[in-house]
Amino acid sequence: MKKALITIGSTREYIDPVRxxxxxxxxxxxMALIKSLLKSNYKIICLxxxxxxxxxxxxxxxxxxxxxxxxxxxxxxxxxxxxxGIFNAAVSDYKVEKYSKVKIKKNNGLSLKLINNPDVLKSMxxxxxxxxxxxxxxYETDNVLQNAKKKLLSKNCDFIVLNYPTPKNKIFNTNYxxxxxxxxxxxxxxxxxxxxxxxxxxxxxxxxxxKA
Ligand code: CTP
Numbered sequence: 139m140k141k142a143l144i145t146i147g148s149t150r151e152y153i154d155p156v157r158x159x160x161x162x163x164x165x166x167x168x169m170a171l172i173k174s175l176l177k178s179n180y181k182i183i184c185l186x187x188x189x190x191x192x193x194x195x196x197x198x199x200x201x202x203x204x205x206x207x208x209x210x211x212x213x214x215x216x217x218x219x220x221x222x223g224i225f226n227a228a229v230s231d232y233k234v235e236k237y238s239k240v241k242i243k244k245n246n247g248l249s250l251k252l253i254n255n256p257d258v259l260k261s262m263x264x265x266x267x268x269x270x271x272x273x274x275x276x277y278e279t280d281n282v283l284q285n286a287k288k289k290l291l292s293k294n295c296d297f298i299v300l301n302y303p304t305p306k307n308k309i310f311n312t313n314y315x316x317x318x319x320x321x322x323x324x325x326x327x328x329x330x331x332x333x334x335x336x337x338x339x340x341x342x343x344x345x346x347x348x349k350a
Pocket of ligand 1: 145207225226227228229230231255256257258259260273274275276277278289293
């Protein structure tokens with residue numbers, strides 16, 4: 139059985155015990171990918187941040203909760219050279235430089251210094267535990283193709299799935315996605331605006347036939 143590592147959902151970076159920085163990702167596309175991977179007979183390790191969808195229960199999926207970018211990367215590094223790595227999580231790019239252990243009191247305005255988080259996808263696709271095939275996601279709102287191709291190279295992954303909203307489909311928190319899978323070798327698969335289930339099936343079907 140082939141092994142896949144997948145990251146899904148949104149991460150959180152806490153500012154104090156009750157406030158955090160996060161994003162809109164619900165984990166819907168990620169869970170649809172898990173469903174497709176199961177149909178294709180993969181054994182799956184899912185590192186998930188915060189998700190708003192039900193987990194698919196199967197003996198072939200192991201779920202591990204990771205709250206922050208740092209936790210997610212630490213966990214991902216434990217899995218060496220899996221067959222397929224899909225990095226679908228919306229990882230917070232920043233965290234506060236100084237976490238406050240006590241709840242921050244209201245004052246006249248507040249400035250927070252944010253510093254960069256580690257990049258899970260980039261670290262994994264350049265590290266010694268690199269999955270045989272790495273797939274990243276790129277959510278873009280402008281210069282979508284150019285930006286996605288740039289990300290494909292800068293993150294050193296084999297494929298990038300470009301997602302972009304349309305006037306009718308905002309993607310986040312809906313059942314629909316829209317996009318294209320782009321390969322380093324130039325191969326691409328135009329998927330278009332379809333349900334997240336169909337989107338996932340098309341990606342997994344395409345990747346299944348790629349020789350690592
Ligand atoms: N990613 C990651 N770790 C991060 C940031 C992003 O693993 N700290 C991964 C995501 O899972 C996704 C890809 O990198 O597969 C692209 O994420 P995206 O948020 O689109 O890109 P960023 O690198 O955050 O760039 P930008 O926000 O400038 O578009």
